[in-house]
Amino acid sequence: MFALASFELSLQKKSGKILKLMDTYGVIGNPIQHSLSPLIHTLFAEQTKQQLIYRPILVAVDSLASALNEFQAQGGKGLNITLPFKQQAFQLVNAHSERAMCAFAINTLKFNDEGDRLGDNTDGVGLIRDITLHHQFSIRGKKVLLLGAGGAVRGVIKPILQEEPSELVIANRTENKAQALAGEFLKYGSVRALTFSALVENQFDLIINGTAASLSESSIELPENIMTNNAYCYDMVYGKGTTPFLHWAKSQGAKLCSDGLGMLVEQAAESFFIWRGVKPDTLPVLTKLKEMTRC
Numbered sequence: 001m002f003a004l005a006s007f008e009l010s011l012q013k014k015s016g017k018i019l020k021l022m023d024t025y026g027v028i029g030n031p032i033q034h035s036l037s038p039l040i041h042t043l044f045a046e047q048t049k050q051q052l053i054y055r056p057i058l059v060a061v062d063s064l065a066s067a068l069n070e071f072q073a074q075g076g077k078g079l080n081i082t083l084p085f086k087q088q089a090f091q092l093v094n095a096h097s098e099r100a101m102c103a104f105a106i107n108t109l110k111f112n113d114e115g116d117r118l119g120d121n122t123d124g125v126g127l128i129r130d131i132t133l134h135h136q137f138s139i140r141g142k143k144v145l146l147l148g149a150g151g152a153v154r155g156v157i158k159p160i161l162q163e164e165p166s167e168l169v170i171a172n173r174t175e176n177k178a179q180a181l182a183g184e185f186l187k188y189g190s191v192r193a194l195t196f197s198a199l200v201e202n203q204f205d206l207i208i209n210g211t212a213a214s215l216s217e218s219s220i221e222l223p224e225n226i227m228t229n230n231a232y233c234y235d236m237v238y239g240k241g242t243t244p245f246l247h248w249a250k251s252q253g254a255k256l257c258s259d260g261l262g263m264l265v266e267q268a269a270e271s272f273f274i275w276r277g278v279k280p281d282t283l284p285v286l287t288k289l290k291e292m293t294r295c
């Protein structure tokens, strides 16, 4: 799995020089070949003049623990964790940030020199920065609908509530999961659960799709007329063109629609900061990715 690292080491041995290995990072997932994270972190490293290697690591679904052990034993400094491992990885670290504790899932892992594994979750801050900075949409005082009740949604509830919407509604295909989440996060702000069909009584300024429906190109069974005139619709999935959710949003007259590419870049920037202590400028990286993925 880490043949490239061994190759680099043997090259250095053969050259007879004592070279310090570059700090190594990576993203673990399954599948992983289409991940944009290696490109994003390479661009961040170039921009901030940081010397590091960042590579995609494909891990079999039942092999996360051994993959983490192997990466750590080889001196790896940090990992991003993506589907389907975010919740499983939470169990395999020995210190959690408050954000990770809220999400019960991690997308960022830092290995320190004492051998500790520090787990964090930067998805929520990534979503909020994309919505508020790149799309200039203020959540304060707005009615927000969040679709889904899985791991992706769990990580963004508290960050949304911290923006002080007038109300957050969570709706999920399986109703009791949304109810459980709303109950759990009530201590952070005004949040309640509704079924998809009960949404018909409401109109929202911001609708965020955090379900896995777009990953399988499926539509969500949502009622009509549930958005205000200036509504913004956000799909946390990226790289799938206009997703069925965004098609629906446009057909319903949404004023602004976006996918999760900006969230991806922003969560990566926060991970980079955790590892390197340097904040990259995300806008040029996002612009470059849009040029590459949308022409």
Ligand code: ATR
Pocket (backbone or CB within 6 Å): 147, 148, 149, 150, 151, 152, 153, 172, 173, 174, 177, 210, 211, 212, 213, 218, 219, 220, 221
């Ligand atoms: P993730 O970690 O990506 O959130 P997950 O925990 O498996 O993945 O959760 C997937 C979410 O997408 C769930 O909220 C799921 O709804 P259920 O709880 O009813 O299963 C939702 N989901 C997946 N496909 C969907 C579809 N076609 N329509 C509506 N919701 C869907």
